[in-house]
Amino acid sequence: MPLLLGCIADDFTGATDLANTLVKSGMRTVQINGLPGPDSAAPADAEAIVVALKSRTQPAEQAVADSLAAQTWLTAGGARQILFKYCSTFDSTPLGNIGPVAEALMDRLDADFTTFCPVFPGAGRTLYQGHLFIWDTLLSESSMRNHPLTPMTDANLVRFLQLQTKRKVGLLAHQTVRAGSKAVRDTLRELRQQGIEFIICDALTDEDLITLGHAQAGCRLLTGGSGIAMGLADNFRAAGLSLPDSTSSLPAVSGPQAILSGSCSEATLGQLQYVSGRYPFFRIDPLALARGQELVGRALNWAEDKLGDVPIVFAASAEPATVKAAQEKLGRMEAGELVEKALGKIAQGLVERGLRRLVVAGGETSGAVVSALGLKALRIGPEIAPGVPATVSLTDPPLAVALKSGNFGGPNFFEKAFEVMP
Ligand SMILES: Nc1ncnc2c1ncn2[C@@H]1O[C@H](COP(=O)(O)OP(=O)(O)O)[C@@H](O)[C@H]1O
């Protein structure tokens, strides 16, 4: 079966979230971590490939360059449609990177418009009249307003995306989505005739997302959260490209287990609280790292007699006031990088000491850890929680890995992850 769908995810947890949706919709999917070399071949049996980048928080120019390189590779591999995946909470800053990356992809693919829909009802993300809600709360009033790298303080995505682009941004409202795919297609055409090239799409339910997906059969580019992928497999089937059912079984991986967390999201803080006292816990303090304390070595010595069946935890995660204090001393990005580097080195040290089963919390953190470990590709398995699948790395020996987006999962997520992981 040839490659059908090429996806570019702006972070690593987002990539596994999308790959999870694609596998559930019946597409054989492989996740590639980081930019593939221009000469590396696309995996032969994948119908969908998700390239995981760390472009959410890069300078916009770099994010654009990496995204275009990923698109070039995917298109050369045969992808008929490109999906740019960003966060269901639209994580970005007024400077980008969602707008600039979408513009560059549109130009490259010669598309005259593209749609934006971060909606993920399973995780409580809905969009109504252009306003993004997290369950019953506007994005700007949710804990996302305190995000360490991309604080989100405007729930009106039409207004917010307009700050990132010179293209005219408009809205495809929920009434149209409810009216079905034909109404969506007609309205997209009308909006384009009015000179609107960036179209934010309302959606409240999985059904709405499927309608939006069906309406965009054959479009070269679409953008959104993982939910926008729900209807795409149907389009390929309808075009006569029969997809065999993908299997979500993974090879069993046994051995010592650990959790690495750099996520400061509310859900992660609750999940860490749940395991503190149950699992051995080592705290990483960015201020201590900045003072040059050899925390990585200490963490690995501490782990030496604890690595085993009971997961051990390394976490820098902290409440907003503590994060703010560290950022004021070190800088926002600098504090993040210090922590990410330390967690990456700890992950390397743990694998050298026999670690085989790993859960990472946080998108940026996952990017840093997976890159430090050189896990170039992941096979996607069963779902642990909405948006978080169990995966196994295509390395020798394989590692069982779960990459958890900051705000995903219930309070007992970590416990559940080790149960579901193969
Ligand atoms: N105590 C801390 N102080 C400052 N920054 C931190 C702290 N702990 C983690 N960070 C940084 O915060 C960022 C969290 O982002 P990420 O890993 O994407 O988590 P999430 O998925 O929850 O958004 C990372 O760059 C991480 O290194």
Ligand SMILES: O=C(O)[C@@H](O)C(=O)COP(=O)(O)O
């Ligand atoms: O769409 C989502 O919410 C996730 O797939 C995602 O991208 C989350 O990012 P992090 O919270 O930074 O892990």
